[in-house]
Amino acid sequence: MRVEYINPFVESAYSVIREVLNVEVKRGELYLKSSSIPVLGVAAIVGLAGDVEGRVLFDMSRESALNVANDMLKSMDMDQIDSLNDMGRATITELANMITGQAVTKLHNLGFKFDLTPPAIFTGDNMEVSDPGVEALIVPMEIPQGKIEINVAIRERT
Amino acid sequence: MKAKQDFPAINEREQIGLKAPGEPYRVLIVDDSMFVTKQISQILSSEGFEVVGTAADGDEGVEKYKELFPNVDLVTMDITMPTMDGVTALEKIIEFDKNACVVMISALGKQDLVKKSLLMGAKNYIVKPLDRKKVLERIVMSLNA
Structure with a gap:
C-alpha cells in the first residue's frame, strides 16, 4: 500500500479528534497486517471507491466508544448516554x-479521485477483520477516553 | 418580586432565527446521521429557528420539501447519504423551486464538489466538523443572500 494514502488519514484523525474532543492525541507505532486482525469491540467502517478501493475501520473498545460518544455529546450540550445506544452509535x-471525509478531501487535492460510502458500525465480542489480497495499515492512537485504532486497507483499481 | 418579564427587554439579544418578531425561519434538515440531525437542530433551535422537518436520505428530503413547500425557508443538506445523495437531492429541490435556500453540510470539502453544489444553486457549503459559530454565520449569510 502506498504511504501517500496513509498520511492524510493520520493527519485528519489528529486534527478532527483534537478539534471535536478537545484533547491531545498520542500516536503509537504504525504497523502493517496482512492476516486477519482482532477488532476491539466497536468498529465504524467507511468504504472508499473510485481510483482506489478499500475501507477504513475505526476500532475501539466498548468503554472507549462510550467515553468518546459522551464527550462528543457533552461538547454539543446533548444528553449523556449510559450504553452504546442508537445515538451513541450515530456519534461514533x-x-x-x-x-x-477530511482525509478523502486531502487525497482529492493530491489528485486521487474517489468517494466514500455512508458509514456503518459493528459491535460485538471476538470479532476479526480480514481483507484478502490487501495489507491493512494500523495507526494506533491514544486519547484520554481510551485507545482508537485506525485500520486502513486501500488498493489501486486495476 | 419582579418576574423576568417585568424587566425591559432592551438588553435581550435579538434571535437570529427569526425573520420577523415571533416568526421563525422554518428549517428542513436532511442528514442520515441522528447525531448530526440533533446537532444542527440544537444549534438552530437555540437561536429561534424552527425545525419543521427532518429526512434521513436525499429522496425523503425532496419529498419532505415538496410537502412542506411553501412553508419552509431553509434546507440543510448532507451529501454522503444512502438511496439518494445530497447533490442529486439539491438538483431536484432546485428543479422544483428555483428560489430554495439549500445549504450543504458535509465532511467532504472536495473543491469540485463544492463548486458543483454552488453552481447547482446551493447557497453555501459548510465543511465539518461543525461548530455553532460557523453554522450560524453561514446560514444567516445564505438567508440574506
Whole structure:
C-alpha cells in the first residue's frame, strides 16, 4: 500500500479528534497486517471507491466508544448516554465520517479521485477483520477516553 | 418580586432565527446521521429557528420539501447519504423551486464538489466538523443572500 494514502488519514484523525474532543492525541507505532486482525469491540467502517478501493475501520473498545460518544455529546450540550445506544452509535459513526471525509478531501487535492460510502458500525465480542489480497495499515492512537485504532486497507483499481 | 418579564427587554439579544418578531425561519434538515440531525437542530433551535422537518436520505428530503413547500425557508443538506445523495437531492429541490435556500453540510470539502453544489444553486457549503459559530454565520449569510 502506498504511504501517500496513509498520511492524510493520520493527519485528519489528529486534527478532527483534537478539534471535536478537545484533547491531545498520542500516536503509537504504525504497523502493517496482512492476516486477519482482532477488532476491539466497536468498529465504524467507511468504504472508499473510485481510483482506489478499500475501507477504513475505526476500532475501539466498548468503554472507549462510550467515553468518546459522551464527550462528543457533552461538547454539543446533548444528553449523556449510559450504553452504546442508537445515538451513541450515530456519534461514533459521525466521528469516523468526519475523519474519512477530511482525509478523502486531502487525497482529492493530491489528485486521487474517489468517494466514500455512508458509514456503518459493528459491535460485538471476538470479532476479526480480514481483507484478502490487501495489507491493512494500523495507526494506533491514544486519547484520554481510551485507545482508537485506525485500520486502513486501500488498493489501486486495476 | 419582579418576574423576568417585568424587566425591559432592551438588553435581550435579538434571535437570529427569526425573520420577523415571533416568526421563525422554518428549517428542513436532511442528514442520515441522528447525531448530526440533533446537532444542527440544537444549534438552530437555540437561536429561534424552527425545525419543521427532518429526512434521513436525499429522496425523503425532496419529498419532505415538496410537502412542506411553501412553508419552509431553509434546507440543510448532507451529501454522503444512502438511496439518494445530497447533490442529486439539491438538483431536484432546485428543479422544483428555483428560489430554495439549500445549504450543504458535509465532511467532504472536495473543491469540485463544492463548486458543483454552488453552481447547482446551493447557497453555501459548510465543511465539518461543525461548530455553532460557523453554522450560524453561514446560514444567516445564505438567508440574506
